[in-house]
Amino acid sequence: MIRLLLVDDQQLIRAGLRMLCDAETGMEVVGEAGDGRAAVELAARLLPDVIVMDLRMPGVDGITATSRIVAARPAARVLVLTTFGDDDHLYPALQAGACGFLLKDAPPEELLHGIRQAATGESPFSQDVLRRLVRRAVDARPEPRAGVAGLTAREQEVLVLVGEGLGNAEIAERMHIGVTTVKTHITALMTKTGSPNRVRLALLAHRV
CATH class of the missing domain: 1.10.10.10 (Winged helix-like DNA-binding domain superfamily/Winged helix DNA-binding domain)
Structure with missing residues (x-):
């Protein structure tokens, strides 16, 4: 059973994610947080397998929350789920310790697959995000x-x-x-x- 913590400041989005994940065999939502501060506290108390993390939230944002969660528990698997796929959000999230980066317009099956990947130690990325990540790194640091x-x-x-x-x-x-x-x-x-x-x-x- 994959135990999930959902983090998003919009209650409607959390409700939709909960319905999607709870309906899936092998997944259980054990907690929800509406901001980064609550996410850090719940992650420490509930020890979820995967934390689905929004980035833009009032107070403590998702990048700061991810950094604090991973600092306290390096094995934590934080999967970013955001509307913003630009470099200003992608790279800080990865530097903070996120294991993957998916966009909110992804199909439900892509999100569920990404959660399973994150739980097994893999790094799920939306395809366009991964291509951009690779292209930028190759252009910046070509290697033999x-x-x-x-x-x-x-x-x-x-x-x-x-x-x-x-x-x-x-x-x-x-x-x-x-x-x-x-x-x-x-x-x-x-x-x-x-x-x-x-x-x-x-x-x-x-x-x-």
Whole structure:
């Protein structure tokens, strides 16, 4: 069961998210917060698996709340859900410790899939956000191909699919292998390339 904390200053949006998530098998909303201060307090008390976090809220905003939550519990999984997908919101949220970034106009199934990804340690991003993130990083810091020396053919294939923004289950389906095998490849890729997370792997995939 994935235990969720919903954080948004609009009660109507929280109610809609609660209905969507509670109706899904394997998910349970254990708390709601209307501002960042309440989010920090509830996250510490309830220890949810995933915190779905809005960014623009009165008082303590979502970026500050994310930073405080992750500082207190580094393993916390904060999934940003916002109307604002611009760089002024994206990068501060990632620097604060958010594990993923989805837009509120995403289809319900994309949000539910993103929550599952966040709960299993992955980094869900809206496709346009991920493409922009990768493009900006590649333009700003081009790196040579040497960073992928020593990869097996299978690992190179997985790397390409990570660069496309696919999650572990999607990669497994595309390659006709088990999810556990995909996780093994991801771990090997991070070790061989010195990439600390999935986003860095995605960036690397676009440089080769």
